[in-house]
Amino acid sequence: MRRVIALVPVALFLVLAAYFFVVLQPGYDPHALPSAMIDKEAPAFDLPGLRDGKALARDTLRGQPAVINFFASWCVPCRQEHPLLMRLAATGKVAVYGIAYKDKPEDSTRLLDQMGDPYRAIGIDRLGRTGLDFGVYGVPETYVLDAAGHIRKRFVGPLTPADIEKELLPLLRTLGGS
Amino acid sequence: MIVELGHFCLILALCVACIQATVPLVGASRRHIGWMDTGRTCAFAVFALIAMAMAALMHAYVTSDFSVVNVIENSHTDKPLLYKISGVWGNHEGSMLLWVFMLSLCAAAVALFSDNLPPPLRARVLSVQGMIGVGFLLFILFTSNPFLRAPNPPANGHGLNPVLQDPGLAFHPPFLYLGYVGFSVAFAFAVAALIEGKVDAAWARWVRPWTLASWCALTVGIAMGSWWAYYTLGWGGWWFWDPVENASFMPWLAGTALIHSSIVVEKRDTLKTWTILLAIVTFSLSLVGTFLVRSGVLTSVHAFATDPARGTFILLLLLVAIGGSLALYAFRAPKLQGGGLFAPVSREGSLVLNNLLLSCGCATVFLGTLYPLFLDAMNGPKLSVGYPFFDRTFVPLMVPMIVAVGIGPMLAWKRGDLLGALQRLSVAFAVSLIAGLILFYMTYGGPVLAVLGIAIAVWLAGAVITEWADRIRLFRMPLADSVRRAVNLPRAAYGMSAAHFGLAVFVAGVSASAFSQEAIEVLPVGGSMRLAAFEIRLQAMDKVPGPNFSADRATIVISKAGETVATMYPERRFFPLQKQTTGETAIRGGLVADLYLALGEADAAGHWTVRAYWKPIVSWIWLGCLIMAGGGLISLSDRRWRVGAAARSGRGAAVPAAGE
Amino acid sequence: MRVLGRPVAAFLLIVWSVATALAVEPAERLPDPAMEARARAVSAELRCLVCQNESIDESHADLAHDIRVLVRERLSAGDTDAQATAAVVSRYGDFVLLRPPVKPATWVLWFGPVGLLALGLIGSFLWLRRRPGIGPTPLTVAEQQQLDRLLREDG
Numbered sequence: 001m002r003r004v005i006a007l008v009p010v011a012l013f014l015v016l017a018a019y020f021f022v023v024l025q026p027g028y029d030p031h032a033l034p035s036a037m038i039d040k041e042a043p044a045f046d047l048p049g050l051r052d053g054k055a056l057a058r059d060t061l062r063g064q065p066a067v068i069n070f071f072a073s074w075c076v077p078c079r080q081e082h083p084l085l086m087r088l089a090a091t092g093k094v095a096v097y098g099i100a101y102k103d104k105p106e107d108s109t110r111l112l113d114q115m116g117d118p119y120r121a122i123g124i125d126r127l128g129r130t131g132l133d134f135g136v137y138g139v140p141e142t143y144v145l146d147a148a149g150h151i152r153k154r155f156v157g158p159l160t161p162a163d164i165e166k167e168l169l170p171l172l173r174t175l176g177g178s
Numbered sequence: 179m180i181v182e183l184g185h186f187c188l189i190l191a192l193c194v195a196c197i198q199a200t201v202p203l204v205g206a207s208r209r210h211i212g213w214m215d216t217g218r219t220c221a222f223a224v225f226a227l228i229a230m231a232m233a234a235l236m237h238a239y240v241t242s243d244f245s246v247v248n249v250i251e252n253s254h255t256d257k258p259l260l261y262k263i264s265g266v267w268g269n270h271e272g273s274m275l276l277w278v279f280m281l282s283l284c285a286a287a288v289a290l291f292s293d294n295l296p297p298p299l300r301a302r303v304l305s306v307q308g309m310i311g312v313g314f315l316l317f318i319l320f321t322s323n324p325f326l327r328a329p330n331p332p333a334n335g336h337g338l339n340p341v342l343q344d345p346g347l348a349f350h351p352p353f354l355y356l357g358y359v360g361f362s363v364a365f366a367f368a369v370a371a372l373i374e375g376k377v378d379a380a381w382a383r384w385v386r387p388w389t390l391a392s393w394c395a396l397t398v399g400i401a402m403g404s405w406w407a408y409y410t411l412g413w414g415g416w417w418f419w420d421p422v423e424n425a426s427f428m429p430w431l432a433g434t435a436l437i438h439s440s441i442v443v444e445k446r447d448t449l450k451t452w453t454i455l456l457a458i459v460t461f462s463l464s465l466v467g468t469f470l471v472r473s474g475v476l477t478s479v480h481a482f483a484t485d486p487a488r489g490t491f492i493l494l495l496l497l498v499a500i501g502g503s504l505a506l507y508a509f510r511a512p513k514l515q516g517g518g519l520f521a522p523v524s525r526e527g528s529l530v531l532n533n534l535l536l537s538c539g540c541a542t543v544f545l546g547t548l549y550p551l552f553l554d555a556m557n558g559p560k561l562s563v564g565y566p567f568f569d570r571t572f573v574p575l576m577v578p579m580i581v582a583v584g585i586g587p588m589l590a591w592k593r594g595d596l597l598g599a600l601q602r603l604s605v606a607f608a609v610s611l612i613a614g615l616i617l618f619y620m621t622y623g624g625p626v627l628a629v630l631g632i633a634i635a636v637w638l639a640g641a642v643i644t645e646w647a648d649r650i651r652l653f654r655m656p657l658a659d660s661v662r663r664a665v666n667l668p669r670a671a672y673g674m675s676a677a678h679f680g681l682a683v684f685v686a687g688v689s690a691s692a693f694s695q696e697a698i699e700v701l702p703v704g705g706s707m708r709l710a711a712f713e714i715r716l717q718a719m720d721k722v723p724g725p726n727f728s729a730d731r732a733t734i735v736i737s738k739a740g741e742t743v744a745t746m747y748p749e750r751r752f753f754p755l756q757k758q759t760t761g762e763t764a765i766r767g768g769l770v771a772d773l774y775l776a777l778g779e780a781d782a783a784g785h786w787t788v789r790a791y792w793k794p795i796v797s798w799i800w801l802g803c804l805i806m807a808g809g810g811l812i813s814l815s816d817r818r819w820r821v822g823a824a825a826r827s828g829r830g831a832a833v834p835a836a837g838e
Numbered sequence: 839m840r841v842l843g844r845p846v847a848a849f850l851l852i853v854w855s856v857a858t859a860l861a862v863e864p865a866e867r868l869p870d871p872a873m874e875a876r877a878r879a880v881s882a883e884l885r886c887l888v889c890q891n892e893s894i895d896e897s898h899a900d901l902a903h904d905i906r907v908l909v910r911e912r913l914s915a916g917d918t919d920a921q922a923t924a925a926v927v928s929r930y931g932d933f934v935l936l937r938p939p940v941k942p943a944t945w946v947l948w949f950g951p952v953g954l955l956a957l958g959l960i961g962s963f964l965w966l967r968r969r970p971g972i973g974p975t976p977l978t979v980a981e982q983q984q985l986d987r988l989l990r991e992d993g
Contacts, residue, residue, distance in 0.1 A: 002512040009455060010504035013462075014550075018496055022555045024489045033560065036931030102900075132904050135929035137887055411894055420891040522966050534958040542951040549947045550938075558943050563883045564893065564936030571951055700864045778863070787863060 016128055018123060028056075033136055035154035037142075042143070043133035049122025056123030058149060065175040067096045067168070068084045069119070070131055073107040075139045081158035086141045089118035093163050098122040100129045101139045129171060144168065146175045171173055184234025185325035188275075191227035191282070192315040198285075198308030202301035214297045214806050217304035224311060224589050225286035232266075232279045235324055245331040247273060248324040254337035254755060256726040262426030264348035265338045268757045270322035273351060277468060280352075280359040285311065288388070289364055295384060302370035303363070309363055313495045321488045340753040346406035354426055358464035360392020361433060365461035368454045369503050372510040377450040382443035385457070387814055388429060388645025389440065393433045394810035399801035400426050412761045412776040414449065414694065414791045416799060419568045424547040425467035431540040432460040435533045442529050447517030449530070454514070456533075458507060461542075462500040518751055521522050524594040528586030535579040542572045574808050580685060583678055584641030588648070600756040602648060606640025622695065631689025634712055638682035677806045684802025689793050694793040700785045710792040712773065713737045717745075719786065727751040729762070732777050732786065736766070748777040748788075772796045856964050862895060863903070868910055877910045884909070884926055885936050891937055905934075 037043075046057040061068075069085060071078045089096045098119035100108040105124055112122075125131055134143065137156060144153040153171055155163055198220035205213025238246045239262045242255045252269045253262055261268075267276040285307040292300045318324075365383045371377045403423070408416040418422065436456040442449040520526040546568060550561040582608065588599035600607075614633030621629065647653075649671065650663040697709040708716035718733040729749040738742040746764035753760070764775045771794040778787025868874040878895055884905060886897035892911075894902035905926055911921040926934055938944045 003508075004955060006451070006508045006511045009459070010501065010508045013500055013504050017493065017501065019548075019552050019555055020493050020496070023551070024493060033933065036927070036933075070912060085978075101911075128904055133929065135931075137901065195933075262972070320860060382899040411896075418891050520966070527966075530962050533954065534946070534962065537950050538958065541954050545947050545950050549950075553943060560931060560933040561938045561944065561947075562891075562933055562936050563938060564883075564885060564891050566883050566937035567947075570937070571948070573949065575955070698862060698864050698867075825950075 003164045008055065015147055028108075031136065033156055035151065037135055037151045038154070039150055039152070040150050042145050045099075045123065045125075045129070045130040045133065047099065047125055047130060050098075050122035050124050051112075051117070054121045056097060056099070056121045061095075061145060062147065062149050064095060064147050066145045067172075068099060068145065069092055069096060070101045070125075070139045071111075071132070071135055072098050072101045072103040072139045073111040074103065078140045079111075079115065079156040081140055081160075082118070083158050084161065084164060085118040086116045086122075088168075089120075094169075095120055098128055099125050099130060101136065102124050102128045142168075144171055144175075180234050180237050181243065181325050181327070184231040184238075185323070187227045187231040187234065187563045188315065188319060188325070190492075191224050191231065191278075192319060192560045194223045194227065195311040196316055198224060199305055199312050200308075201305075202277070203305035203310075206298040206301040207307070209298070214301035215617075217301045217308070218292075220308065221282070221285040221289040221304050224308075224414065225282040226281045227832060228275075228279050231325075232275060234264050235272060235275060236263060241334070244333070244335055245327050246324075247326045247328045248566035250328055250332060252338055253335045254726070255334055256755075257338060257343070258725055260345065260348055261338055261454060262638045264342075267351050267355075268338055268342050271318070271322045272279045274314065274318050274322050274357075275324055276352065276358060277355050278318065280355045281311055281314065281362060284363050284388075286357055287365075292384075299367075299370055299374065299381075299384075302373055303366045306366035306369045307362060309560075310366075313499065317491050317495060319518060321491050325536070335405070336493055337726070337755045338753070340695060340756055341410065344410065346402055346409070350399060350402040350406060353395050353402060355468070357396025357399050357433075358392075358429060358468055360395060361429060361436075361457075361461040361464050363388035363392070364457040365435060365503070368457035369506065369784050370507050371454060372503075375510055375513055376455060377443065377514055379444050382453070384439045386437070386440050386444065386751065387436055389433065389457075389460075390814050393430070393437055394814070395811070396426070396430050396433060396808040397803055397807040400430060401800050401807075404803075405800045407409050408796075409763050409765055410761075412763055413789065414696075414793060414796070416691075416776050416796075417565075418566045419546070420779075421547050424543050428543050429460055429463040429467055430545075431536050431543065432463050435536040435540070436460050438529050438532050438536075440621050442526050443472050444597055446520065446526055448520070448526070451511040452533070454511060456537075457506060458500075458503045458831065462496075462503075465496060465499060485679060488710050489522050511735075514755045518592070520591070521590065521593040523596045525586065525589045525591045527594070528582060528589055531582055532579060532586065535575055535582075539572055539575045539579075542568070542575065546571070577634065580638055580681065583681065584638045587674065588641070603641055603644055605639055606644050609640050610634070625692040628692035629642065632686050632825045633684045635669075635686035635689065638685065639679055641684065646671075646675050660813045669816035670813045673809045673816065675809070678805075678811030680805030680809055681693065682802070683798050687798030687800075690795045690798070691793060694791055694796070696789065696791045698787065698789045700781060701788050702783070702785045705785070707788070707790070708788045710771075711738050712790075712792070714775070714788070714790050715789060716786060722749070724751060726755065727753045730777070730780075732775075732788070734775055734788070736762070736773060744773070745749055746773070746775050748775045750779070752776050767793075767797055769801075770795065770796065846975050862906065866903070866906055868911065870912060872909075873913055877906070877913050877917055877922075878915070880909050880922050884923070885934050887930060887934060891936075934972050 009046075010019050035080070042058055046059075047055060047065060049055045071082075088094050096118050098121075100122060102125070105126075108122070108124070112119075128136075131139075131141075134141075134151075135154075140158055142159055143151055144156040146152050152175065153167070155168070159168070197342050198217055201220075202214050202217030205211070205216070235248070237243075238249050239253055242249065242262070244250050244251060248269065248271050252272070253265045257494065266272045277345065285304060286609045288300075288307065292303075295303075364385050367388075371381055394480060400423075403426070404416045405416070409413060436453065439449055439453045439456055443453045462472050492836045518526075546563045548564050554560060578693065578726075584603065585596075585599055588594075588602060589596070610633045613636045615631055616624070617632055620631045650660045650666060652660045697707050697714070699705075699707040700714040703708065703716055703719055708712055708714070713736070715735045715737070716732055720731045720733070722729045722731045729751045733748045734746045734748065735742055737747060744766050746762040746766055749762035751760050751762055752758075762778055766773045771792060774791040774793060778789065780786050862878070868877060881895040881924050882893050884894045886892045886894045886905075888899050888901050892902075894905050908926065909922050912925050913919075917925070919942050923935075931940060938963065940948050965987040
């Protein structure tokens, strides 16, 4: 009995060490925050449009998969992912929508004038309320909605080419985006 | 040149540490005196070499030598001298160097003060310390070298995070590390005892002063960090159950348990395997604390995983140090013979209860800190564990402990008289009950648990005084005799009383924080608001230049019943180099209450957000910690720990005056 | 030490502009003190998601401000404390709760320490009770025979 009890501490430590080992594996990201909204209907929003007064509302997005990108002119990583969004939109196969999060409309416009506009429509979320409803932590964040308007995936932080190739596009294919 | 010299010293220290780790150990098993003695020589040499390396890095910082990568990344010519020096350990590489410096200091101290130690035990202890040193020197040299040169030295450095430029934080890491590393002595003694297969009262007597000293340093270090958080963060919080804080709190809890359980080993020659385990666990938690925090496993594994070499090295180090010692424990501990018998109600029994509660408290903190991360790694749900969790799990464990702290010292060894002890404590109980009732009446409708907490603090303080009065037979014999007894009482007894009294002061301070009041308003210059009995008026706002920042300074006049009682100057400081703004609170206080002011930002109309807090006896929190640490120091000054004392009086059990 | 704990993942720091406001700003407060007190209590148990172990009540971050406002709106609209909390949880998940919910995945967390204490109490009780029994070892067969012989000789 004494011998068994004496083995307990080292056994517990080995469990701990195994945990550290898992943590050390490349590819494990403890900060990956799965959205609480996954597979739920996207929150309702009806935002004034940034360009040509084209408003952006949830219910008009139904019918085909949509990518919603929260961005702001004051956000540095947004500029980093911007060219990727441009390329994605240029394929014409993906419906990318933008929501300008806590940003002055004139600043957003200036950003898009400088770097190009990948969005089919842009909603102005001046106070960040729509962002809050989506459970946004910060910008940029990108959501994928299916044709029924359910959130299927969330990307926190700037999109990378790998995100788009390995996750976003395959997901859109399964969702039947044309 | 000096930098290369420092680098060279570090490499040389590694070589000498390798000798220290092996030769004395072999010498001890072969009973070769000469080989055993190399341990001492090596320990001194390693200390001297690492001290030189430390001095070299410090020199690089003080002279702003921007050819060194570490200095570029963490210093700047405009930084005040104090922060140039503290910048040395304000970063990963430098803090690791400070860590091994402390380790070598401890080893050198063991070598210096161990004349009365049997040579084989001394040799083994120094060897184990040498092994730890080898591990960390390798880690520094291969993954975290502070002496690397930059190919193209820039004109100036990146500077130190403004939040770190604070006197309270400048000395927080050295104390913390001294505490962490000091536990390595107890660890080395435990491993040496396992190798020898012998633990006795004398062993406990040698281990205790080292444990006590490091416990004191850790207590001060944690208190400093908490005090810093209090005056820096701008809303008066002082403990957040943050993983980083928990990492320092766990070894403290385990170390506190160790101090108490080693008393039982010393006095009664029992509870040995448990004490050995505690010694190993305490230092293991220190290792986990330093490394997992420094390398970011607890805060952001991301930073950790980006440097896989560092992470793998640390894991390997933990496996060897902790896994190795625990395996040795599993192998040898069952062979250790238990000693004296005792009844559940006895001094030993109370110390066992203390150990149980402290260990469970430590386990709670451990689970609360690591379980969410663990669950996440197992693809479980994402969880947060914050203060509401610890309030419901940790605090309920500590309440019975604090109550028991009052009773334990009144019980006799072997078989105690609980009823008798409670009878003698009836005055303390009555006083705490009355104090609680009065407070309850005065704060009716307020927080009841805080009233309970203060009543418990009064109980503990009363019990400590009763125990002391009992010991000197106050009022039961002529006063002159009592005074004589008081003078002759061993220092260790006073140390215990002081530490327990400090705990009471701490508990009172913590509980009273529930009675604090706050006021937050947007004030124009000239505007005022009320808080408790005070009127707080924003009299003026000024722009004030600093050495490496510019500040908005508020002049705030505090008055009570129309009379000015104080003028305070909270600031907002802007550091142009880092483009960062920090708040500088203004605190006016003392033993009764703190008045705490923080300045927010200005709105478009030029009105300033001012937050004011009135916090009764909040300073008792840190005062209590200092008294606890002071108690440890008093105990440390006890005659029986001194060099040679143990040798003269022979086995520990022969000394009658029971400190604890 | 805790400074190093404050910053979260690097990207979140980049994303969020340097927050300079203080927690609970005057403009956020509700006119009704009782309602405001409820709001404070609710927000004290919600994690500031972009901070390290800070509640939204203490945090300076922008997102904390937004959630504080949301909580106050919900309470003003007649929600109970639990409903207001649930509104935040539905957006951000259990991660936002500083006190994790009690469910099978958290049983170890909630009941582990108490279980350990019970185990420790039982263990030390057994240890204390058993030890006196160890005292005198039973006589060996040879010793028993010797004792019998001695007793016989006496009697």
